[in-house]
Amino acid sequence: MDYVNLGRTGLKVSRLCLGTMNFGTPAWRPWVLDEAASTPVIQRALDHGINFVDMADFYSIGVGEEVVGRAVLKKASREQLVLATKAYYAMGSGPNDEGLSRKHLFDAVDASLRRLQTDYIDLYVVHGFDMHTPVEETMRALHDIVCSGRVRYIGASTMYAWQFAKMNHVAERNGWTRFVSMQCQLNAAYREEEREMIPYCVDEGIAVTPFSPLARGLLSGAPDSLRNRTDGFTRSFYDDDTSLDIARAVNRVAQRLGVAPSQLALRWVMDRAGVTSTLVGADSPAQIDDAVRAMALRPEASDYAEIDAWYTPCDVINDHRNAHRIPRRSIAMR
Template structure:
């Protein structure tokens, strides 16, 4: 496993980051693994040298952090792990149970530390942009969390580039901790973050750590999986002809290269300019093995061009306009064979 610096920090992380949305309790989502099934998958990732573990309080409403924490903290010394978690989405029905207010961020970091079983988080991330809280309040609170030692660094996920830039500007203007990483959705079927977010991060020395490299499983050739049948995000994001055309192209190229479509789709993300470490989700140890093996393959520029030729632009994916996204049309009059 190769290790690289996370953005403009000295923190070294593996080229693959273990995403943990699939670990916790199926009571939250039917495709989530319980602790007994989750632990061997997590341990296989650690055995491969993946030291970068991404969590969120929202995953299984806290149970995910508990399951992952027990699996990793007892397996390796804490200093060998790079643990992240996120806060923003509501963890309860109260008016202050979500968002990026000072109150909620302080409550969230303390609750996450307790659930994970650690004294600090390596990267504490905001899971989205809070329209209802002043940016100055959020960035001051994050800075105080870093200064208190409860987090070493801060990061962000899923927002417009102008929102991310505004938050960083406020931090820089006040001499506060700045974000070192942006976790955004990026894959061969969704590339809109390459317009503004990725170039901004490259310019500012911020790590790009994409999630959903397989487009919720579509690019792995598993559109009929339990998750895709029950995860409404899959239908919202990838239920269009362009996504299907891209998936077919990935399948054709992968067959020619004699590798799995999932490995080609993952390698596509790993090779994108600006990408530092790519999140991988898994529901079996074999899927971890396949993801690590993908790092050994090197498709050609022509292979990628065959995939990229089917892409057409679409609306940016975020929490503000998912219900009003404009369906995109395929680039070509007929879909891929």
């Protein structure tokens, strides 16, 4: 396993980060693995030297953190792990059970610490941009949480570049803790973050930790999987001509190279400019093995060109406009 600095920090993270949205309870989503099925997958990732584990309180509404926390601490000492979790989405029906208010962030971080059975979180990530809370309130709350020792670093996820820049600017202006990482969606079928977000992160020395390298499973080569059939995000984000043409191109190139489409799709993300550590999800220990083997792939520029030729621009994917996305059509390969 290779390790790199998380942005301009001294924190070393593995080039692959274990995504954990599918660990917890199938009562939340039908494709989620229960604890018995999750634990071998999580521990195989640790066996390969993956030390970076990404969670969120929202995953299985807290059960995900409990399952992952127990699995990793059975296998490794706390000091050897870089544990990340997120807050923002609703964890209950109350008016203060979501968002980035000072109240919710303080409540959320304490609840995550209890579920993870740890005294601190290495990277605490805001899961989205809160349109209803002043940025100053959010950034001061995050700074105070860091100063309290409960969190070591802070990051953000899934927002417009201008929102991310504004939050960091407010923190810098007031001498508060700045974000060190951005977790954004990036894959061969969705590249809009390469326009503004990733160049901003490169310029500012902020780590880029992309999620969904397989486009919610579309690029896995298994279109009939339970995840592809039941995950509403797959249909709403990638049910268009362009995405399907790109998936077919990934399959063609992978077959020619003699590798799995999922490995090629993952390597494509790892090779993008600015990418620090790529999140990978897995339903079995064998899928972890495949992801690690992808690190050794060295596709030619012409291989990537065959995939990239089908891309056309689309809307930015985030919660503020997903219900109004514009369908796109692919460009015939020239």
